Amino acid sequence: MNLWQLVTVGVFVHIILFYSIFDIYFTSPLVHGMTPVTVSKQPPASRLILFVADGLRADKFFEPDENRRSRVPYLRRIIEEEGVWGVSHTRVPTESRPGHVALIAGFYEDVSAVAKGWKENPVDFDSVFNQSRHTWSWGSPDILPMFSKGASGDHVITNCYPAELEDFASSDMTRLDTWVFDQVKDFFAAASSNQTLYSVLQQDKIVMFLHLLGIDTHGHSNKPHSKEYLNNIQVVDKGIKDIVSIVNDFYKDKRTVFLLTADHGMTDWGSHGAGHPQETLTPFVAWGPGVRKPVVQEHCGNFADTFCTDWHLDFLRRSDMEQADIAPLMSYLTGIPLPVNSVGVLPIDVLNAxxxxxxxxxxxxxxxxxxxxxxxxxxxxxxxxxxxxxxxxxxxxxxxxxxxxxxxxxxxxxxxxxxxxxxxxxxxxxxxxxxxxxxxDRLFLGMSIVMGFLGWMSYILHLVLAEHTSLGHQAFAVFKAGMGSSQNSPKPVEAVSLLSCGGSTVSYGVLVAICSTTVLLLYVQSLPLMYYVYCLLPALLWFKSFQGWNVLWSAIKSLLYNNGCPWSLMLSCLCCLAGLEIVVQSFYRRELLSLGLFAMSAWPLVSYVGTSKRWQSFTTSSLTKWGWSMSCLLVSVFPLLPVVGRNAQYGLVFASGSLVFIVGIIILYRVKVSTILSKCILATQLFLVITSVAVVAVTSWSISQKLGLPFLCQLTSWVTLGVSIILPLLTGTCLEERLLSLGLSFFSTFLLMSITYEGFFLLSLLILLYFWMRMEMEMSISPGQEGPHNFSEVDLSQSVSTVIKDHNQANRLMQMSDLRRSIFYVFFIIVAFFGTGNIASINSFDPSSVYCFLTIFNPFVMGALMMLKNLLPFLVVTCALRAVHICTQTPLRALFLLVLVMSDFMGLHFFFLVRDHGSWLEIGTTISHYVIVMAMITFLLLLTGVSHALTCWKITLPSSFVLHKQKRLTNC
Structure with a gap:
């Protein structure tokens, strides 16, 4: 199996391991075949009006403003004089779709449903709307259609505004809510003169749903602490007051009940999706027939928090509930049958019964x-x-x-x-x-996935030992001796392909028997198709692993019975495990990465004790040593900085871009390039860097002035993104030239998605990776050794065997230094993720980082761009590893296999930590960790191929378009 086949298999295996978490922990709770039942035979209300303020946090709703006055004077009066108040506790994922499903259908969708569609209804579920006689809804085109398309019949009517209104750069996003209020006012005005509509509205079991998206949109673009977000809450309060007045004047029967709540909250940095209390705590207010009046008492209730005191509501009884409990409450108040899939419990504390x-x-x-x-x-x-x-x-x-x-x-x-x-x-x-x-089936599936993890790691370890250590060669020698001398006998590096493929008839028979029995047992139980994959995968992986049992057994005997475990190997393994543990713990505390980088800064001092003569053979060796230490300390600052997104600081973006432009000019002047075309391309990339700075400056100013996203800036951003992919492939493949081109391309795109210090981080990371490459190359050079001695001699398009003329040296065995390079790579990948200001949560990404590309809400395009922003530093690190592989004559396959083992160790670690009980913050955190790690491993496999293309491929233009110098500028 060659490297690219291994990458393909690795991607397939990790997609299965990644997807398994949804079948183990987050399966759909839907079942069918139940008969609807009605909670109340004599309902207190004939109709219900549901207000859902999308993205409204409980604290921002209930707390007084800076003048100690309520932001919602009308609803505050309702709370104190007419109705019930409390906190609705949502669940992970805190997104709009599952939040509305919990509110209106009474059950919690599995996490994977978030990605199944927004405007469509991917599963057949019952809801309060479906059970009602008639439902009218007004609001977002992303939410309303999924309930109308899921309804049996045409009694659920939707009125949606155009999607273009959901513009994060709009001058006034309260128009999303005022549009809804105006439409409802026009609806009742029309009903007064339309006898048919008037008659329908006089029936019972009527529901009206007002989806108010303005608060959520302001939260994403301006953050929940902004005056825009807080002012929008006041707009909603006034709009509700107007609607209540209109409804009461229209009916005059006092049989209308009103509910206000939210689908989810929002973090301080303007995102949601995980389980932070800012996301899971939403307000609940209800008033009207069937709802009890306020109860004045000494304290609001037996709650562990201090919300009642903070919100100046400690004199009124507080009624908290789970989000799904609101659905049976609405059913009870209106006499509508309970949604058959509801798992909500009727909150009797709020009832007047x-x-x-x-x-x-x-x-x-x-x-x-x-x-x-x-x-x-x-x-x-x-x-x-x-x-x-x-x-x-x-x-x-x-x-x-x-x-x-x-x-x-x-x-x-x-x-x-x-x-x-x-x-x-x-x-x-x-x-x-x-x-x-x-x-x-959780225990059964969990054991299968754990065996899959261990089988894959065992197989990879077997490949490492068989292909890249002396144990594999010794086993091959025995194998070759059994074959006898032959001119066509394979080379030592090909041993593994023969050793691993030679399974006996008995072993294949055992595999067939196990797989057949597994398939039969799964088939007779009518289990889902993915269960076959989860169960057969470990069998295949362990079969491949056991085929190399002789190599694994030789390794164990060598360590136990020969000379014992070498101290150098033991020390290296301990350091590797310590590094991986720091990486795992950094998901909980980003600051630990700074500790790791601080320790790595001392690497030259530790590595060169007693061997300083190696540094004296190069005039720049001391610079390399100190450059490494200082760059480690420089990068170690970033995990200590606040998370990106809490406060945009575009001045840092302008400063980082300008600094890169100046440094790029200096480097371009000093670095030798192969052709005039390459120099022109590098100059163009420098121009794109300063252009990106200008685009960010103009866009941020325009949005701050509520003028929207300028079309020219948007066009320039997309063109820069597209051109940045192509330009590096037009330059030469000399290491200095190609990596400089890649760095500039990455930087110009990265700047367009930066809102604070990310540009400085990427620049610092590039400096650290430069000195890593220099350190590794200089450490790998031995006196009289053939191979590259400086970067100008390295051509990334050539393989190691081409750079080194000795074929046996090119296919060298794995060394202890390869273990160090692998752990450094894994560590740098994690630093690349957390250093840009992320936290280990699926809600850590700020949508304002893509405003140079689009501002109108589009979750998939925005998500893809934010993913690209996080993958660019990964790609930088992976390209650096490719360069280290060439410079140090390290077998790329050996590095790749070691990285896989380390990454899967982390993945298995987080798999055991996933939980679906406890607080929703803990649940959301463990889910986020596993999702991030497994996605990271999968992307690393894919980025291996992408980095190969970016560093090795070259687009050759027709000779008529290429200008050559009369002499080569370099002998690269």
Missing amino acids: SDSQKAEALLTNAQQLLAQFHVKMTQIKERTLSITFRPFLELEEENEVKALIHIKNLIGIGRPQDAILECHKLIQQALQGLRYYQTY
């Missing part, structure tokens, strides 16, 4: 959840072998029947309080049972 009514409503809620439990249990039981089925013991049929009879008896004899307690107990058992069967 007798204890008997509350108990009966909770009993119906319990029966609705038990119906889901039965369907889920039946599905699992039917596809599981009878001898292996493990039922949920707490809800066996006999126990369930007894519990239901007991609750009904308690209600009948006038003990509703006891009935309520028993209902809550039964509801919790039903929810636990649903969770039990939803996670029924």
Whole structure:
């Protein structure tokens, strides 16, 4: 298997390992076949109006302003005089789609549903809208259609504004909300003169949904602490006041109930998606028929937080709830049947009802959840072998029947309080049972994935030992001796292909038997297709690994029985493990990367004790040594800086771009290039760098003045992005020339997506990688050794065997220094991610970083650009590794395999840390860590091929377009 085949297989394996987390931890909770049930036989309200303020944080809504006055005077009066208030607790992922599904359908979509579509409804689920008689909705085209297309019938009517209104650079994004309010006002005005519409509106079980996106849009572009965000909250308060007045004047029957909440909150840096309390805590306010009046008491309730005091609401009872609980609440208030997939629990504390009514409503809620439990249990039981089925013991049929009879008896004899307690107990058992069967296969799948990880790592370790150590050559010598002398006998480096492919008939028979048995067991249980992949992958990987058992066994015997474990190997392994542990812990504390870089700055002092003569053979060796140490210390500053996105500082962007432009001119003057064309290209790239600075300056000013994104700036940004990919391929493949061209191309694109110190970080990282390459090259040079002695002698398009004339030297065995290069590469990759100001969370990316390219909301294009921003430093590091491979005559395959083992060690580490219980901050953090690490490994595999193309490929223009110097400027 050559390197590119290995890369392809590696990508395939890691995509499977990455995707597995969704089947293990985040499967869809949907089941079908239940009959809808109605909670209240005599509903207190005929209609409900739901206001969802997208992206509204609870603290920004409830807290007083700097003048100690409420930002929402109308709703504050409602809270104190008419209705109920509390905090709605959302779940991961805190995105608009799953948030609205939880609110309106009453269940929590699995995480993977976020990527299945925004405007479409990828799964068939029931909702309050679907169960209503009629629903009218106004708002965003990204949210409303998924509920109308999922409804049975045409009774869910949507009114969406054009997508172009969702412009982050707009001068006034409150227009998204005023548009909704104006449309509702026009709707009721039209109903007054339209008898048909008027008659329909007089019916019961009516729902009106107002989706208010302005706050979320302001939060993304201006941040939640901005005056624009806070002013938009006031606009919503006034708009709700107007709508309530219009509705009450239209109906005059006091049978309209109103609810205000949010789908998710927002972080201080203007993003959401993970489990930070700023994202999961949203406001809840309800008033109208069926909702209790405010209850004045000594304290708001038994809560661990200090919100009541902070918000000056400690004298009113507070009613918190889970986000999915709002769906059964809306059903109860309007008499609409509960959504059949709802897992919400009716929050009886907010109801204006007798204890008997509350108990009966909770009993119906319990029966609705038990119906889901039965369907889920039946599905699992039917596809599981009878001898292996493990039922949920707490809800066996006999126990369930007894519990239901007991609750009904308690209600009948006038003990509703006891009935309520028993209902809550039964509801919790039903929810636990649903969770039990939803996670029924978790242990089985988790073991398969762990065995897949270990099998892949074992196979990679086998390749390392067989191909790049003396153990593989010794095994091959034995193999060759058995073959006898032959002119066509393979070379030592080809040993692994023969050793690994020679499985016996018995071993293949065992593999076939295991795979056949696995497929048969999965088939008779009707398990999903991906289960076959998860189970067969470990079998294939361990089979390939066991084919090289002789090499692995030789390695173990060599360490245990020969000379013991060499101290140098032990020390190197300990340092490697310490480095990997720092990398893992840096996902929790970015500052640890600074500690690692500080330790790495002392590398020359440690490496050259007693061998300083090696430094005396080059006039620039001392400069290299001190340059390495100082550049490590320089880069170590960035993980200590605040996270990018909290405050845009475009002055730093201008300064970093200008500095690169000046430094680039100096380097261009001193570096020798192969042709005039290359020099012209490098000059063009320098021009693009300063152009990017100008584009960022104009764009930031225009957006700050509410003038929008200038078309010329947008066009220039996209052209720069496209040209930056092509220009490096037109330059020569001499190391200095090509890497300078790549650095300038990366920098011009990177600047367009920078909002603070990222440009300085990339420049510092480039300097550190330069000195890394110099350190590695100078350390690898031995007296009389053939090969490159400085960068001007290195041609990246040539292989190691071409650079080195001795073929045996080109195919050298792996050395301890290769372990160091691999751990340095992994460490630099992590530094490249965290150094740009990211945190280990899927919500750490600021959409304002792509405003030079687009400002109108487009989650997929924006996401792709933000991903590109994070991949560019990865690509810089990978290109540097390619250069180190050439300069040090290191087998690229050996480096690649070592990096894979280290990366997968991290991936397995984070796999064990993934959890779906505890606080939503902890859950979101562990999910983010695993997703980031596995995506990083997958991208590293792909970037290996991309870096090869960027460093080795060259586009040759027709001779008529190429101007040559009369003499070569260099003998590169």
